[in-house]
Amino acid sequence: MRFDNSGLEAFKVDLNRLDEVMEQNGMVRAGQWDYERATYDHKFQIKEGTYYLRIPSYALEGDVGAHDAVLQLMTPILGKHYYPHGVEYGEDEYFPSHLVKQCNQMLEKIKKDVEVFAE
Template sequence: MITIDSTIEGVQSTFGEISDLLNPEGFHIGSGYTYEHGYFDKPLDWEEEHGYRYYLRIPAFAVKGEIGHPKATIRLGKPFIIKHEFLTTNDHRGDIGIASALVNQFTEPLPTEDAEIDEKWISRGTSTVQLVEKKISHLK
């Protein structure tokens, strides 16, 4: 994981306004969000075809209301780049049985906290953060 110092850290606005500014840049709220926090994710390697992905993530924390509600007030955290790697074959660690097949239909992500991130993705992520800083500078 590579953190990126940015002026967007600490910016507060409504979930709807921030989403409207970030969505056209390819950011989407990740599916694993809770009502208290989540991440605006943007894949950095959209043109690559391989079994892992690099993402720029901007953390979002609920200040008033719930993440996902357009009028909720949220605060942005420090952006970072992460390598999120998935197995592209069957997960041989999975349980066997009908219940397992219904619940564990996808492979587990591989641990990537210590994964090296190529300068190409760091540069692309940093440039994207600079663009976001310009787009949301009026919210400070």
């Protein structure tokens, strides 16, 4: 599921500032990066299954590995995890309304926090 109206796609943010904002909002980058991209995740384990809210980004300049990059945020997505196959994001998936509501609230908070540091 895509959150096309989140407004996050408008932001370009320094990697170190973005890491701080995302961590404060329960989003983890961990090993989800390479030198040109980074993905921030929040894992939900609820009775309906395991879901991931993901906010992908890519480097406009600099190097993610060197902690010296400016990242362009991309459209957030919500996916359901199926063991052992991975995460599915398709429109055919069932996403509980309470989960979608919680994701929208998280994204709105992240947007407000990122606005302060965005270029």
